[in-house]
Amino acid sequence: NAGVTQTPKFQVLKTGQSMTLQCAQDMNHEYMSWYRQDPGMGLRLIHYSVGAGITDQGEVPNGYNVSRSTTEDFPLRLLSAAPSQTSVYFCASSATGASTDTQYFGPGTRLTVL
Amino acid sequence: AQKITQTQPGMFVQEKEAVTLDCTYDTSDPSYGLFWYKQPSSGEMIFLIYQGSYDQQNATEGRYSLNFQKARKSANLVISASQLGDSAMYFCAIRLVVSGSARQLTFGSGTQLTVLP
Numbered sequence: 001n002a003g004v005t006q007t008p009k010f011q012v013l014k015t016g017q018s019m020t021l022q023c024a025q026d027m028n029h030e031y032m033s034w035y036r037q038d039p040g041m042g043l044r045l046i047h048y049s050v051g052a053g054i055t056d057q058g059e060v061p062n063g064y065n066v067s068r069s070t071t072e073d074f075p076l077r078l079l080s081a082a083p084s085q086t087s088v089y090f091c092a093s094s095a096t097g098a099s100t101d102t103q104y105f106g107p108g109t110r111l112t113v114l
Numbered sequence: 115a116q117k118i119t120q121t122q123p124g125m126f127v128q129e130k131e132a133v134t135l136d137c138t139y140d141t142s143d144p145s146y147g148l149f150w151y152k153q154p155s156s157g158e159m160i161f162l163i164y165q166g167s168y169d170q171q172n173a174t175e176g177r178y179s180l181n182f183q184k185a186r187k188s189a190n191l192v193i194s195a196s197q198l199g200d201s202a203m204y205f206c207a208i209r210l211v212v213s214g215s216a217r218q219l220t221f222g223s224g225t226q227l228t229v230l231p
Contacts, residue, residue, distance in 0.1 A: 031217070042205055042221030043159075058218065090159060097217040099209045100147040100166045105159035 002026050004106035006091050012112045013081040021076040021109050023091030029104075031097045032074040036060065036087040037108075043090060049074055050097050081113045118208050120222035127196045128230050134181070135191040135225045137206030143167075147209040148189040149219070150180065154202040162204075165189055196229045203227075 007022045025032065033048035035058075045058030049068040063085060065077040074093075078085060089109045094101040118139045127133035139148065148165040165173045165180045173180040181190040193200055206222040 033219070035219075040223070042207075042223050043219075044221075045218055048218075088157065092159075092219075098147075099143075099145050099211055099217050100164070101209070101217075102147075102149065102161055102164050103209070103219055104161060105151075107158050110157075 004091055004093055004104055006089075006106035006109050008109060009107065010110050012114065013078075014114050015081060015083060017081050018077065018079050019081065021078075021089055021091075021111075023074045023076065023106060024072050025074075025091075025093040025104075026072065027093065027095070027104070028071060029093035029095050030071070031094045031101070031103075032068065033058070033092050033103070034064070034066065034074070034076045035090045035092065036085075037090060038087050046076065046089075078111075083113045085111065086113045087111060118206055118220055118222040120206055120225050122225045123223070124226045124228070126228050126230055127193075129198060130195055132192060132194045133196055133227065135193070135204050135206075135227065137189045137191065137222060139187050139189065139206075139208045141187075141208065141210055143210050145211065148180070148182070149207045149209065150178070150189075150191045151205045151207060151221075152200075152202045153205060153224070159205075163191065193227075198229050198231060201227060201229045 004025045034046040035043035047066040049055045091106040092103040094103045146167045150162040152160045163175045163178045179192045203224045209219045
């Protein structure tokens with residue numbers, strides 16, 4: 001199993017550009033989520049999904065869209081990139097949404113917005 | 115407000131010694147999960163250990179153990195026999211019900227551990 005995969009690993013955008021960060025998992029997990037990590041801080045939840053076709057906002061959703069058309073994939077879209085979105089983005093998944101379920105993280109995408 | 119606190123921004127430990135990383139949390143929910151993750155300089159988030167709020171015994175995973183004191187709302191990570199490869203940032207996190215099927219994982223600010231030879 002590859003676990004949770006993310007592409008790309010690095011990306012540089014100009015202000016106003018759009019892009020999609022890809023996330024896929026091969027563990028048949030129902031619950032997937034996106035976090036951002038800013039320097040010197042822990043991770044903050046952007047969006048999450050409890051199953052295909054169901055998504056909801058986390059702590060810092062502004063400027064991001066998500067969709068979940070399949071169990072495996074959970075892409076994150078930046079509609080109009082801003083320098084404030086410079087961060088490291090992590091995708092995570094867990095078997096279910098239970099509080100006791102461990103979330104497993106992808107390797108991260110380092111995004112720079114100029 | 116539900117939150118998680120790590121009061122040690124940085125810690126040093128001598129190789130082969132044990133070290134305790136502190137974590138306290140604040141929630142009134144009876145059901146929650148406590149997690150520790152390791153983030154080395156390469157950037158990935160590595161799951162280390164988990165403790166459920168209803169678990170009676172402290173969790174252990176190899177050299178990692180979790181000192182869970184529910185009444186004090188603390189979940190300290192103990193690393194025994196430290197190795198140079200343990201040098202990394204360590205995050206404590208709590209997973210709580212937000213609403214309905216929503217479960218949010220909230221992270222502390224992290225502790226940077228440096229193991230000295």
